Amino acid sequence: MSLAFDPTDKKSKVVLDYFENKKWLILDVSASTRTSLKKSIAQVGAKMSNMIDADNFLDAQKIIEKEKPHYIIGSKQINGGSTVQLFSSHLLAVPNRLNAGFFIIADQNSIDEVALALEYEMDGIIALPFTGASVIESVVLSVAHKVTPTTYLNKIEEGRSSLLNGNLERAMESFQTAVTLNKHPYEGFYYLGQIYDERELKEKAIASFEESIAHNAEYFKSLNKLRTLYSHQKEFKKAYEINLVMAKKFPTPPEKIPELIRLSIINQKYEDINNYLSLYRTIQSQDKQAQTYLSAGLAVLGKYFINSHDLDKGIDALRGSFKFSNGKYEILKSISQTFEDCHKLDILFSMFEEIDMEQWPENAQGIYFHTFHLTSDDDLKVIMIGEQLLKKKIKDVLIYKGLIERSIKLKRKSGALESLILEATKDFPDYQTEFEGLLLKAQLL
Amino acid sequence: MAQLLSDFIFKKCISPFGHKLCVRNETSHTQFVKSEAISIKELKEDGVSLELPINVCQKGHNLTLYFLDLDYKNKIILPISGHFKEALFEAMGKVEKLEISKINKECVFIELHFTQYDQVKWKKILMEYSKNQDEINDVLMSQHRRDTE
Numbered sequence A: 001m002s003l004a005f006d007p008t009d010k011k012s013k014v015v016l017d018y019f020e021n022k023k024w025l026i027l028d029v030s031a032s033t034r035t036s037l038k039k040s041i042a043q044v045g046a047k048m049s050n051m052i053d054a055d056n057f058l059d060a061q062k063i064i065e066k067e068k069p070h071y072i073i074g075s076k077q078i079n080g081g082s083t084v085q086l087f088s089s090h091l092l093a094v095p096n097r098l099n100a101g102f103f104i105i106a107d108q109n110s111i112d113e114v115a116l117a118l119e120y121e122m123d124g125i126i127a128l129p130f131t132g133a134s135v136i137e138s139v140v141l142s143v144a145h146k147v148t149p150t151t152y153l154n155k156i157e158e159g160r161s162s163l164l165n166g167n168l169e170r171a172m173e174s175f176q177t178a179v180t181l182n183k184h185p186y187e188g189f190y191y192l193g194q195i196y197d198e199r200e201l202k203e204k205a206i207a208s209f210e211e212s213i214a215h216n217a218e219y220f221k222s223l224n225k226l227r228t229l230y231s232h233q234k235e236f237k238k239a240y241e242i243n244l245v246m247a248k249k250f251p252t253p254p255e256k257i258p259e260l261i262r263l264s265i266i267n268q269k270y271e272d273i274n275n276y277l278s279l280y281r282t283i284q285s286q287d288k289q290a291q292t293y294l295s296a297g298l299a300v301l302g303k304y305f306i307n308s309h310d311l312d313k314g315i316d317a318l319r320g321s322f323k324f325s326n327g328k329y330e331i332l333k334s335i336s337q338t339f340e341d342c343h344k345l346d347i348l349f350s351m352f353e354e355i356d357m358e359q360w361p362e363n364a365q366g367i368y369f370h371t372f373h374l375t376s377d378d379d380l381k382v383i384m385i386g387e388q389l390l391k392k393k394i395k396d397v398l399i400y401k402g403l404i405e406r407s408i409k410l411k412r413k414s415g416a417l418e419s420l421i422l423e424a425t426k427d428f429p430d431y432q433t434e435f436e437g438l439l440l441k442a443q444l445l
Numbered sequence B: 001m002a003q004l005l006s007d008f009i010f011k012k013c014i015s016p017f018g019h020k021l022c023v024r025n026e027t028s029h030t031q032f033v034k035s036e037a038i039s040i041k042e043l044k045e046d047g048v049s050l051e052l053p054i055n056v057c058q059k060g061h062n063l064t065l066y067f068l069d070l071d072y073k074n075k076i077i078l079p080i081s082g083h084f085k086e087a088l089f090e091a092m093g094k095v096e097k098l099e100i101s102k103i104n105k106e107c108v109f110i111e112l113h114f115t116q117y118d119q120v121k122w123k124k125i126l127m128e129y130s131k132n133q134d135e136i137n138d139v140l141m142s143q144h145r146r147d148t149e
Helices: A010-020 A031-043 A057-067 A083-093 A111-119 A132-142 A151-164 A168-178 A186-198 A202-215 A220-232 A236-249 A254-266 A270-282 A288-307 A311-324 A329-341 A345-354 A364-375 A379-391 A397-409 A414-427 A429-444 B119-141
Strands: A024-027 A051-054 A071-075 A101-106 A124-127 B019-025 B030-032 B039-044 B047-053 B062-069 B089-100 B107-117
Touching: A024 A031, A024 A057, A031 A051, A031 A071, A031 A132, A031 B039, A031 B047, A031 B089, A031 B107, A051 A057, A057 A083, A071 A083, A071 A132, A083 A101, A101 A111, A101 A132, A111 A124, A111 A220, A111 B119, A124 A132, A124 B119, A132 B119, A151 A168, A151 A186, A168 A186, A186 A202, A186 A220, A202 A220, A220 A236, A236 A254, A254 A270, A254 A288, A270 A288, A270 A311, A288 A311, A288 A329, A311 A329, A311 A345, A329 A345, A329 A364, A345 A364, A364 A379, A364 A397, A379 A397, A397 A414, A397 A429, A414 A429, B019 B039, B039 B119, B047 B089, B062 B107, B089 B119, B107 B119
Parallel strands: A024 A051, A024 A071, A071 A101, A101 A124
Antiparallel strands: B019 B030, B019 B062, B039 B047, B047 B107, B062 B089, B089 B107
């Protein structure tokens, strides 16, 4: 456990002085949690009379606009919205971040929030469950560079305020001065890069971000910008290297997994590709969103192995993808396409048969039907299932196409077929030509 | 050997941390073992703030709170009285405050003040959570400069 903040220690005086006149907004749905937070914040020098609290998004928004609290600490979820969404209003209300701060209290497995805090200017993530000490410590640590800012940091802040007000020329001047005021002005070069990026001067932007990380190899914001720019510029080797630096130092948000797997494939990192396949089995995430991202990554991996004619590994990855998909339509569609391409849809069908589809979103049944349609010889059963789904208002182009194809095969009456096509066209007008094409093809036979 | 993305991306990602919780209400002689419906909001020196379903307890009730490993997969069956040997930590406490959640009317926030517990074990748990917070702080603080004039 780190050393506790001692308000009676002489060294603490700068922090107590800093917070003495700072206004706070405390956000939580529970009154007793708000009281606990206030007690902790008072320990760092804030006055109770300078603390306002709220339990809902609308009140919080009004307080930010009217009272302009310097500091905000709040649970991620409050009544009527997320505290994260208040961050941009707070930036506008108090643009000088040397006098301001923003803390989110989030679930203990706060990977996404940590990434969010790194990407923006948030000051801290306090993990649930929190303790009085963890709140105090996080707040005190976050202001260490703010209590006695250097000339350099003041110049950066001046530039940031101009940037927030949309005055790019003035911001540029401030940052250009700032980079001459410090031996390692990595923030200055980051903001210069930002301006070049906004002006679509991509090469100059990259050069500035590279200069920034030359001064601080672990500066998240510049690394993050570079990984995006390198990918856009199709500099995939560099993008891989930057992502590697980031993965070593920072938590990887689950939503990045599919992109990183693609990057390993593009860079022909075969060892990586095989590793992903063995590593996914060790993951026991209960978080549905994280599972979905993992599933999307495994779908990419499965497709790669299938295209490389490594069927066993491909099927293994696709099984993993199916398992973690939570019935997400886009992922199932991608899995289904890959199985269709390698003529192994029967494997997908058996996977569908093993799960309880009641737990999945209804539209997943569209992919189930499509798989059944392409693997079953039982025309009547396919038609029966398709019609049942339509009755349940589960509409999907794949259902209509399957029904039309089977109806043609069974030589159903042209009136019935035409009304089916009419219904399909009504639901999916963009596919009218395709539906009518199926009918035309049948008439020509 | 060159380092690989796959060596790192899963290490700091999707690694759950925390405990499963369940409750035996000693006043109403009931128990609540749906651990996914109980979350801890705050850890105090001698108690906790919890969010749990509305019907689990009332203000003034005595509860025994059990902390289980997050990976505990067996069906939780608490004994009618006494210890639950699979629990990593257990504490008896009194519900001192109870507040209905405004987000979910089916949930309440309670403050449980521990009356009987192993202080050494509790400190160890507090340390574990503190370490988790330190890791988050380390990542965020590494971005802030320390130089002065």
